Amino acid sequence: MHFEFDIEAGDFSKVGYASSQLKKIMKQLVGDHKIVKRVVVALYEAEVNVVAHAYSGKVIIDINTDKIEIKVNDKGPGIPDIQLAMQEGYSTASEQVREMGFGAGMGLANIKNNTDEFYIKSEVGVGTSLTIIANLITE
Amino acid sequence: MKVKEVVEIISGELICCESMNEVEVQMGFASDLMSDVLTLDSENVLLITGLANLQAIRTAEMSDISCIVFARKKKISKEMIELAKESNIALIECSSSVFKAAGLLYAAGINPVY
Ligand SMILES: Nc1ncnc2c1ncn2[C@@H]1O[C@H](COP(=O)(O)OP(=O)(O)O)[C@@H](O)[C@H]1O
Ligand SMILES: [Mg+2]
Numbered sequence: 001m002h003f004e005f006d007i008e009a010g011d012f013s014k015v016g017y018a019s020s021q022l023k024k025i026m027k028q029l030v031g032d033h034k035i036v037k038r039v040v041v042a043l044y045e046a047e048v049n050v051v052a053h054a055y056s057g058k059v060i061i062d063i064n065t066d067k068i069e070i071k072v073n074d075k076g077p078g079i080p081d082i083q084l085a086m087q088e089g090y091s092t093a094s095e096q097v098r099e100m101g102f103g104a105g106m107g108l109a110n111i112k113n114n115t116d117e118f119y120i121k122s123e124v125g126v127g128t129s130l131t132i133i134a135n136l137i138t139e
Numbered sequence: 140m141k142v143k144e145v146v147e148i149i150s151g152e153l154i155c156c157e158s159m160n161e162v163e164v165q166m167g168f169a170s171d172l173m174s175d176v177l178t179l180d181s182e183n184v185l186l187i188t189g190l191a192n193l194q195a196i197r198t199a200e201m202s203d204i205s206c207i208v209f210a211r212k213k214k215i216s217k218e219m220i221e222l223a224k225e226s227n228i229a230l231i232e233c234s235s236s237v238f239k240a241a242g243l244l245y246a247a248g249i250n251p252v253y
Contacts, residue, residue: 013218016197020226023201034180037203041177044201048194101173101190101198110178 001025007050007057009076012100015051018059019044022070029063030136038114039068039134045107046072046130052097053077054127067116069133078124086112086120140164140249142206142229145185148247149240151208151233155220159229164206167249169241173198181252187240189213193222200226208244210237 003025005018019040026036043059050057054076062069079085086108093103112118117133143160146153153160169187170176176186176198185206188195191213199207200222206229209215215230223230233240245251 013193015194016201019201020197033203037180037201040201044197045174045177100192101171101194104172104174106174106178110174113178 001061001063003059003061003063005059005061007047007059007072007074009051009055009057009074012051012096015047016044018047022061025063026068032136032138035134035136035138039070039132042111042114042132042134043070043072045111046070046132048100048102049107049128050074050076052093052100052102063136066137067133067135069131072130072132073127074129075127078126078128079120079122080124082120082122140247142231144247145206145208145244145249146231148243149208149231149233149235151231151240153229154215154232155223155228155230159206159227162205162227162229165250166252167241167244168252169237171237176202176204179252184252185244185249187237187244189237191215191219193219195219196222196226196228196230199223199228205229206231208233208240210235210240 023040054074057074060071088109089105091105097103115132119131122128164185165183167185171190187208208231212234
């Protein structure tokens with residue numbers, strides 16, 4: 001199954017829409033609610049990052065029987081030092097973002113923790129692409 | 140503990156929704172930082188926060204949190220109620236500080252997440 005959602009940056013009132021839709025879809029398909037929670041938490045933090053740090057973004061979701069793959073691509077300033085950005089506590093978030101309950105530099109690390117595979121690519125001045133993959137079948 | 144008992148213990152007001160009165164909560168967590176809340180993997184968690192915005196509701200939705208207490212007289216907006224209804228999340232207003240609400244609920248048997 002294939003789904004796509006647009007993310008408008010700067011619009012904090014809609015952030016979480018894609019994650020919310022995905023949660024509804026996954027609840028129908030995946031019995032293990034811990035997996036559902038891990039995936040939607042990861043996507044939610046990724047959505048927040050687009051709204052907080054980029055200009056606009058797209059979420060592309062592909063669900064198969066054994067795994068889910070989510071791409072979050074944004075147009076934005078990009079990340080100059082990914083290793084630094086991945087460090088817990090590192091954040092360039094604005095005061096506005098912190099007032100929303102984010103901006104403690106925990107997002108990227110938590111996205112990684114909640115998924116089985118995590119890839120991040122970024123080009124300064126162009127944008128950032130995340131790919132997150134989670135297995136849907138627990139052995 | 141049931142949501143209606145939580146409301147009683149903290150002298151709060153259940154703003155949304157009546158149908159949530161019988162829902163059980165076992166553990167509590169207090170934070171204004173949603174990224175912190177999103178790291179939890181427990182279930183039946185009650186969140187105490189002073190952050191009254193849509194992100195608190197979305198965070199609860201993603202984290203399977205079924206009850207949020209908004210401490211220090213923070214007001215729950217119409218938009219927050221609409222979103223909470225979609226996901227069956229109880230919203231409680233309370234005039235105590237986060238510290239007092241947490242203390243009262245802890246004393247009454249709500250366990251810490253860690
Ligand atoms: N999509 C993005 N575009 C540009 N910069 C980003 C993006 N995502 C993350 N970053 C950078 O990485 C830092 C750390 O991100 P994260 O761990 O999610 O913490 P936070 O968002 O709380 O700052 C951000 O502060 C920002 O500098
Ligand atoms: Mg972030």
